[in-house]
Amino acid sequence: MESSFEFSNSLGSVSSLLTRCRTFKVLVIGDSAVGKTCLTHRLCAGEFPSRVEATIGVDFRERQLDIHGEKIKLQLWDTAGQERFRKSMVQHYYRNVHAVLFVYDVTCPASFCSLTAWIEEFRQNSLGQEIPRFLVGNKSDLRDPSRTDSQVSQEQATSFAKAHGMMCFETSAKNPPNKCGSGRRGDGEVLYQQDKVEDIVVAVGAKLKRQKKPAAANTSTNGSFKVLNKKRPEKELWTCC
């Protein structure tokens, strides 16, 4: 009796091992107000939040994915863009990170220029590991074809991404396109592209799935350090799948 109980127990643990999904820590960084919180909401919950406040410290959201038959979980770390809300947290952000989304606002060239500083911070804190990085231009719904000078062009984004070895996307957390598309000027230059938000999570998931031996995700959610959170309850950790 006892041995069959032990046997079924061990079968249970084998099957739970087989069905357990790998968790990957994905850092979302960029200037304040580029839309990191809204984007992570959209990526995880499929909706635009009705109300947002500046992130204090970090917020977490999770998204489970099925990539070619393997379940994986992306743990998105929505970090504070404002220096005063992130100072003491920076080292925690980068601990055991598996991927980074660098976010800028396509209608705010200053947020694009800041990417160099964000990349430098990443470089200084990530101990030189080969971590997949993605560039995301947000707020594409605000693009005004008559004011291209005050916006970040697709060409700029593409060449920046290429120079830094990143995949590059342009989307809108508020009004995401249903299908991919692009806009061209008379001379054929691509001014913008439209990526579905889902394409971004799938690209991140697919890249991470291919990683042979991911490090364990950061233990932040089991209280390894204090997370300074916003006051509003909907910003707390939740899982959508």
Ligand SMILES: Nc1nc2c(ncn2[C@@H]2O[C@H](COP(=O)(O)OP(=O)(O)OP(=O)(O)O)[C@@H](O)[C@H]2O)c(=O)[nH]1
């Ligand atoms: N039109 C438009 N507005 C957006 C979009 N994404 C975010 N916003 C708005 O941009 C503002 C800032 O959004 P947040 O998501 O709080 O920005 P954040 O980068 O998380 O800012 P911090 O927490 O300070 O780092 C809010 O007013 C949002 O409603 C978008 O895709 N389109």
